[in-house]
Amino acid sequence: MIIVYSLGGSILADLDPDRIKQYAEALIELSNDHKIYIVVGGGRIAREYIQKARTLGASEIFCDNIGIIATRINAMILAAALGKAAPEDIAQNYSDAVESHYKIVVMGGISPGQTTDAVSAMLAERAHAERLVIVTSVDGIYTADPEIVSSAKKLNNITTKELVHLAMKTDMKAGSRSPIDPLAAKIIERSSIPTAVVNGKKIENLKKGALGGHDGTEIKKE
Ligand code: UTP
Numbered sequence: 001m002i003i004v005y006s007l008g009g010s011i012l013a014d015l016d017p018d019r020i021k022q023y024a025e026a027l028i029e030l031s032n033d034h035k036i037y038i039v040v041g042g043g044r045i046a047r048e049y050i051q052k053a054r055t056l057g058a059s060e061i062f063c064d065n066i067g068i069i070a071t072r073i074n075a076m077i078l079a080a081a082l083g084k085a086a087p088e089d090i091a092q093n094y095s096d097a098v099e100s101h102y103k104i105v106v107m108g109g110i111s112p113g114q115t116t117d118a119v120s121a122m123l124a125e126r127a128h129a130e131r132l133v134i135v136t137s138v139d140g141i142y143t144a145d146p147e148i149v150s151s152a153k154k155l156n157n158i159t160t161k162e163l164v165h166l167a168m169k170t171d172m173k174a175g176s177r178s179p180i181d182p183l184a185a186k187i188i189e190r191s192s193i194p195t196a197v198v199n200g201k202k203i204e205n206l207k208k209g210a211l212g213g214h215d216g217t218e219i220k221k222e
Contacts, residue, residue, distance in 0.1 A: 001130045002035045002127055003035070003036055003129060003130070003131045003210045004124040004127060005027075005039065005132075005135055006041070006116055006117050006119075006121075006135065007023075007078070007135045008041045008043065009041035009042040009046060010041070010137045011043070011136070011201070012040060014043065014044060020077065023200075027085075027206065028104070031104045037105050037123055037124075037127060038106050039075075039116045039120040039123060041116045041117075042068075042070035042108075046066070046067040049067075049069075049070060053066050060174050063173075063174030064113060064174045065112060067109060068110070072090060072107075072108035073108075074108065075090045075106050075107055082104055086106050090107050090108060091105055091107035094110070094123055094126045098123075098126055107123070112174075114184070115181040115184065117134055118181055121188050122187055124193045125191050125193070130194070131193075131195075132194070133195070133206070133209035134197045135198055136179065136199065138199060140154050140156070140216035141154070141158055141197050141219075143155065143166075156215075158217055158219050158220075160185075160188055160189035160219060160222075163180065163189065163219050164182070164186060166180075167181065167184070168182050188219060194219075197216050197217040198216035
């Protein structure tokens with residue numbers, strides 16, 4: 001099976017090297033039977049640098065470009081942990097990624113105005129992936145931001161149409177915190193890629209999100 005992961009930067013960047021190694025080992029194990037693509041997010045370092053640049057008067061596109069660099073630094077940290085299982089140079093674009101002969105391919109952001117969720121959805125299209133797994137630091141998709149709205153409920157299942165509706169309410173600014181960005185939602189809708197949103201704090205969710213049995217949100221066409 002071809003699996004694309006969107007690995008939120010908050011999952012990797014704040015972790016100690018031993019824990020990053022555990023993620024790498026889980027991915028290497030999966031790569032024995034599957035082709036794995038991993039798009040790594042920017043997490044805290046992206047948000048901090050974007051905030052500093054914005055305070056200094058940078059434009060949103062400038063801030064997006066800072067975010068992209070942060071995602072690539074995090075992707076390199078994962079590549080370091082993967083060792084010989086993945087190329088040392090992270091993929092710089094979709095062609096690089098799909099043309100790689102490695103069983104594991106790592107990349108970060110690509111172009112301004114989106115997040116790595118959108119990159120992972122487009123990579124899933126390009127690679128004809130059978131499964132997209134969005135690995136975040138929350139339990140799945142909620143009806144609203146649970147940190148702001150205490151009555152927000154987690155959704156176990158959601159249609160691609162409902163996903164687009166929810167995603168359209170989110171902010172498009174550089175570094176904005178949202179469960180899934182609007183462009184990613186539209187790509188998932190148009191391609192009907194079977195997608196899971198899972199909490200990456202539990203490492204077993206990498207496997208369960210791809211192969212079944214996860215307790216996050218499953219996104220399907222009607
Ligand atoms: P992330 O993909 O990490 O955003 O990109 P996120 O989903 O908000 O964060 P986490 O990792 O799940 O916590 C960080 C920022 O980098 C820019 C955007 O500004 C984004 O908010 N970015 C990233 C781009 O402009 N283009 C890309 O292709 C990727």
